[in-house]
Amino acid sequence: MFPHEQWARLSQLWNSFYPIEGNDLTRRELFDEIFAAMPGFVGLLVNHRPPALRGRSLQEVLQVAQRQPAHLTALFAAWQRQPSQMYRTPPTLVFAVLGQARADGHLSPEEESHLLTKLLSHWALRNAVSVTVPRVSSS
Numbered sequence: 001m002f003p004h005e006q007w008a009r010l011s012q013l014w015n016s017f018y019p020i021e022g023n024d025l026t027r028r029e030l031f032d033e034i035f036a037a038m039p040g041f042v043g044l045l046v047n048h049r050p051p052a053l054r055g056r057s058l059q060e061v062l063q064v065a066q067r068q069p070a071h072l073t074a075l076f077a078a079w080q081r082q083p084s085q086m087y088r089t090p091p092t093l094v095f096a097v098l099g100q101a102r103a104d105g106h107l108s109p110e111e112e113s114h115l116l117t118k119l120l121s122h123w124a125l126r127n128a129v130s131v132t133v134p135r136v137s138s139s
Contacts, residue, residue, distance in 0.1 A: 004069045006103045066093060072100035076107075086115075087122055094119060 020031050049055045065071070075097045079086045086094055098115060101107035107115075 006069065063093075067096045069100055069103075072097045073104060073106075076101040076104075086119065091119070091123060 020028060023031070046058050049057050053061050075089075075093075079097070086097075089097075098107060098112055102109070102112055
């Protein structure tokens with residue numbers, strides 16, 4: 001869905017942990033079959049329009065344009081200048097931005113953990129307040 005050099009780095013890391021070369025012929029053939037089927041499977045997955053998504057595709061629901069690495073990186077930079085913007089952003093997009101910042105090396109695991117703790121507390125409190133405070137009717 002988004003070609004980017006980070007996926008090549010992740011693939012290299014994965015292959016360093018789980019090399020295919022050390023497997024017997026049967027397993028290598030199985031991996032070859034899986035890799036050959038992967039593009040078709042991914043295409044089916046991202047274009048599938050199940051009733052649970054109200055006929056929309058996974059790409060549409062995930063708002064893929066907003067989750068491109070360059071856009072995520074730009075959002076993180078903007079949040080560095082105005083951290084309050086993070087709290088006004090949908091959680092799914094926040095997770096994507098923070099994940100990209102980690103992949104780019106702009107956010108340490110400790111910083112990520114600290115930010116997520118604050119954000120999860122904020123979202124929980126906001127949700128609790130919105131549930132317990134009755135809405136005033138304008139009639």
